[in-house]
Amino acid sequence: GNCTSDTTLDKAIILEVQMQFLNILLCVVVVLTQISFYNAFLLAPSHRYRRSTSFQLMSSSEPNAAFASHVVITSAGASIAMAAAEADAAANGWDVTICVCDAGGVPIYVKRNAFAASYEIATGKAKSAALFAKETGLLEDAANVVDGRSRTALLSSPFLLMRGGVPLMVNGICCGAVGVSGVQADQDEQIARAAVAALRNSLPL
Known part of the structure; x- marks a missing residue:
């Protein structure tokens, strides 16, 4: 009887550890996705802003962009x-x-x-x-x-x-x-x- 109880407890612990690992993995995926989005859109050459004290410069590397720098x-x-x-x-x-x-x-x-x-x-x-x-x-x-x-x-x-x-x-x-x-x-x-x-x-x- 004790062996069965111990086995059930071990399985529950293993399941809980697996769930925690999956939660951590999911958080990592979400963070990496956000970083990829930031790099792809907010830091893309056509959207990059260079700032100085005297001027604000919008630069674009797109040769056929609809808007000029x-x-x-x-x-x-x-x-x-x-x-x-x-x-x-x-x-x-x-x-x-x-x-x-x-x-x-x-x-x-x-x-x-x-x-x-x-x-x-x-x-x-x-x-x-x-x-x-x-x-x-x-x-x-x-x-x-x-x-x-x-x-x-x-x-x-x-x-x-x-x-x-x-x-x-x-x-x-x-x-x-x-x-x-x-x-x-x-x-x-x-x-x-x-x-x-x-x-x-x-x-x-």
Whole structure:
């Protein structure tokens, strides 16, 4: 009788050990599945994000991807541009208004240290430079009358065709722009270029 009881007890213990082993094995399988999913989807080249202090860069290795890679200026990047612009203006004793905008012309960072209208002018220059992906000085030159010729149709567009807006171009794509107003046109442009140069130097490429 005792032998039968011991045998039954041994079988119960073995069965319990087997069940615990199966539970552990199941947990391991679940964890490995989650890791595989993470590697396959969240870390795939077409979904990988590289971040830096100044820029957020989405990179894709897909040659026929439906969406193109692009660089986005962060608020920290706008601060770098603003600091460089302010430093250039201060070094020359110029009081100006500075606007750093994104690729859509939406201001990220604006500081006004000049006359009231300079706010609208600086933001307008930044927006125009971003949307045209060209320095606004080039747009101004195209609209000005030279030797009796000009593109006066530009004057009816809702853009500010005044020197002092400079875009930030990365791999041929505009990622934002800087617009400056408050001093002479070429001086505004000088400050904007200094800001864009500082941004370009911080590119994580």
